[in-house]
Amino acid sequence: MSAALDAAPGRExxxxxxxxVGLIGGSFAAALRxxxxxxKVIGAGRSRDAxxxxxxxxxxxxxxxxxxAARQADIIVLATPVGAIPAILSRLLPFLKPDALLTxxxxxxxDVVKAARSALGDRSECFVPGHPxxxxxxxxxxxxxxxLFVGRTVVLTPLEENTEQCRTLAIDLWKACGAxxxxxxxxxxxxxxxxxxxxxxxxxxxxxxxxxxxDDADLRLSLAGSGFRDFxxxxxxxxxxxxxxxxANRDAVLQELKAFRALLEQTESALAQGDxxxxxxxxxxxxxxRRFWGSRSGHE
Amino acid sequence: MSAALDAAPGRExxxxxxxxVGLIGGSFAAALRxxxxxxKVIGAGRSRDAxxxxxxxxxxxxxxxxxxAARQADIIVLATPVGAIPAILSRLLPFLKPDALLTxxxxxxxDVVKAARSALGDRSECFVPGHPxxxxxxxxxxxxxxxLFVGRTVVLTPLEENTEQCRTLAIDLWKACGAxxxxxxxxxxxxxxxxxxxxxxxxxxxxxxxxxxxDDADLRLSLAGSGFRDFxxxxxxxxxxxxxxxxANRDAVLQELKAFRALLEQTESALAQGDxxxxxxxxxxxxxxRRFWGSRSGHE
Numbered sequence: 001m002s003a004a005l006d007a008a009p010g011r012e013x014x015x016x017x018x019x020x021v022g023l024i025g026g027s028f029a030a031a032l033r034x035x036x037x038x039x040k041v042i043g044a045g046r047s048r049d050a051x052x053x054x055x056x057x058x059x060x061x062x063x064x065x066x067x068x069a070a071r072q073a074d075i076i077v078l079a080t081p082v083g084a085i086p087a088i089l090s091r092l093l094p095f096l097k098p099d100a101l102l103t104x105x106x107x108x109x110x111d112v113v114k115a116a117r118s119a120l121g122d123r124s125e126c127f128v129p130g131h132p133x134x135x136x137x138x139x140x141x142x143x144x145x146x147x148l149f150v151g152r153t154v155v156l157t158p159l160e161e162n163t164e165q166c167r168t169l170a171i172d173l174w175k176a177c178g179a180x181x182x183x184x185x186x187x188x189x190x191x192x193x194x195x196x197x198x199x200x201x202x203x204x205x206x207x208x209x210x211x212x213x214x215d216d217a218d219l220r221l222s223l224a225g226s227g228f229r230d231f232x233x234x235x236x237x238x239x240x241x242x243x244x245x246x247x248a249n250r251d252a253v254l255q256e257l258k259a260f261r262a263l264l265e266q267t268e269s270a271l272a273q274g275d276x277x278x279x280x281x282x283x284x285x286x287x288x289x290r291r292f293w294g295s296r297s298g299h300e
Numbered sequence: 301m302s303a304a305l306d307a308a309p310g311r312e313x314x315x316x317x318x319x320x321v322g323l324i325g326g327s328f329a330a331a332l333r334x335x336x337x338x339x340k341v342i343g344a345g346r347s348r349d350a351x352x353x354x355x356x357x358x359x360x361x362x363x364x365x366x367x368x369a370a371r372q373a374d375i376i377v378l379a380t381p382v383g384a385i386p387a388i389l390s391r392l393l394p395f396l397k398p399d400a401l402l403t404x405x406x407x408x409x410x411d412v413v414k415a416a417r418s419a420l421g422d423r424s425e426c427f428v429p430g431h432p433x434x435x436x437x438x439x440x441x442x443x444x445x446x447x448l449f450v451g452r453t454v455v456l457t458p459l460e461e462n463t464e465q466c467r468t469l470a471i472d473l474w475k476a477c478g479a480x481x482x483x484x485x486x487x488x489x490x491x492x493x494x495x496x497x498x499x500x501x502x503x504x505x506x507x508x509x510x511x512x513x514x515d516d517a518d519l520r521l522s523l524a525g526s527g528f529r530d531f532x533x534x535x536x537x538x539x540x541x542x543x544x545x546x547x548a549n550r551d552a553v554l555q556e557l558k559a560f561r562a563l564l565e566q567t568e569s570a571l572a573q574g575d576x577x578x579x580x581x582x583x584x585x586x587x588x589x590r591r592f593w594g595s596r597s598g599h600e
Binding site: 133134152153155182188189192193195196197199200201202203204205206207208209210211212213214216217219220221222223224225226227228229230231232233234235236237238239240242243246247250253254257259260261263264265267268271272274276279280282283284285286287289290291293294297299 | 433434452488489493495496501505509516517520522523525526529530537540547550561564568579580582587593
């Protein structure tokens, strides 16, 4: 039995390694520590500064090199931009403990699955891909919280080669963080997220670029209110991270954009023709759907 | 000198009539009452229920018919949907006091100016159109607050025929509510608002309709998070009100949608061609502009 699974009294708690100690990685560590699921927490990653701050905040006990993280850890979570995952896995592989569980928190899954299989070979049997749907608007270890995942959805896309032990442990850990765990196929995850996450970001960014690129941008922006604030908020996110997401999930995003643009053009035509009835029908349909989602999801 | 301008001690305070006692009308009344700018406040409007609630909340002293509102009021604010303004003005006109100030709070201005001139004739000299940029996400008299306009922008688009007295009083009243008053031409207001308010609502509504109309809408919506929540929030607004706004400001909205769609198609092409550099450049431009706006506007 793996050390990671065995958290019984009298036995040592598993060591957690967080690669990328930002909001998500830091929160995962804090939540698992609070739940008593992990003992020592070590951090690794590109940003020395983030590691120092994470240690100062008590999110990790120690900052180590990637290779040392692999040598020590029973559980490894990759909380870096998706584009960095293949190289990290290749560096970890030679040093992994026999039963170590690997997981990630990336916003796309099919590309991560492909990268994991390619980088890990047989060891992909203990890589369980994940995506917590939480908290993209804040960043950095300072924003981390043991409560971040409470009541939130975490999608796991287990691989067919995953051992039952790794699969069960990954589910158990996320549930211990307070999350609602949903199991999906990677492609289905990517298609759904293209629709409800990636396309909104794409549209908000294009809109923000269009407005701020206008000759009279200063005047326009001085008259922008709370609707503008909410609609554009996501466009302030990291360009690096979102470029990775769009490139990784390109086909699904393009397909959704196409569907959106078809309805946009149809609705524009209705407006151009002064078809108030069709316009109203769409606005009402959207309003009803949004109010229903808001009440059902617990979001405002 | 008009009664409305003269709020000196020993003289009676002006009577304010609010037509449409919802969030905006109710907040205007509460703010002016707190500032000591008005005495008696009377309410009128289509919704008897809202009038009863507004009276219960102390926002108005009395609910009256439109004609009585005109007979008694020194200041009349129209806080109804824009589409209702022409008919209301026609009903008020025969009963207006000689120096009564009229203003509105509609989201579009060129159409209101046209309607006011047509309905009021010579009396348009005391109609000063306005648009407070505040609080569209809540509705009803219960949401009204004397603080709603504090630090918010209110656009006034005075008419060339406005008397100096009416123009000055309108500015004074909004400043007394704590607002930053900006004077603009109606067309310039409508063009700017098409960009930063109407187009975001149009896009959010089309997006929400597209997602909720998909075969697997339930699955998609179960995976939607805080980015989706913010991006779509405005689409929950009143279909009636927004239909009026889009129809009233149709040309400016269509022009902005065209500019948006051009950049959308260009960015889609960059993604389709895998041009990560161009994609990154746009995302970074949007992120920088949004962060700058957020810090400068006091919005998150």
